[in-house]
Amino acid sequence: xxxxxxxxxxxxxxxxxxxxxxxxxxxxxxxxxxxxxxxxxxxxxxxxxxxxxxxxxxxxxxxxxxxxxxxxxxxxxxxxxxxxxxxxxxxxxxxxxxxxxxxxxxxxxxxx
Numbered sequence: 792x793x794x795x796x797x798x799x800x801x802x803x804x805x806x807x808x809x810x811x812x813x814x815x816x817x818x819x820x821x822x823x824x825x826x827x828x829x830x831x832x833x834x835x836x837x838x839x840x841x842x843x844x845x846x847x848x849x850x851x852x853x854x855x856x857x858x859x860x861x862x863x864x865x866x867x868x869x870x871x872x873x874x875x876x877x878x879x880x881x882x883x884x885x886x887x888x889x890x891x892x893x894x895x896x897x898x899x900x901x902x903x
Contacts, residue, residue, distance in 0.1 A: 828878040
């Protein structure tokens with residue numbers, strides 16, 4: 792019961808869950824734009840050879856869960872906030888229309 796009281800006293804205006812490709816359909820183009828931004832970051836900020844970027848991006852994603860985590864594991868030094876701002880800040884969110892391209896979230900069932 793104490794846990795319930797603690798969670799109800801938190802004051803949040805909004806909670807955002809970024810669960811890639813679960814809130815919007817692949818057809819929205821968000822995923823493709825995100826991948827392009829990651830590859831562009833790798834080229835422009837990390838100066839990785841253009842011919843290696845696409846395959847490296849995919850390999851790091853598969854091995855480490857995210858390309859950013861893989862780049863960090865390989866020793867590339869960059870600011871994570873700058874990476875996220877670059878990659879996600881330029882996405883075409885305006886293409887998402889409420890009720891049409893945003894998926895309904897799964898039902899939440901509280902357990903007692």
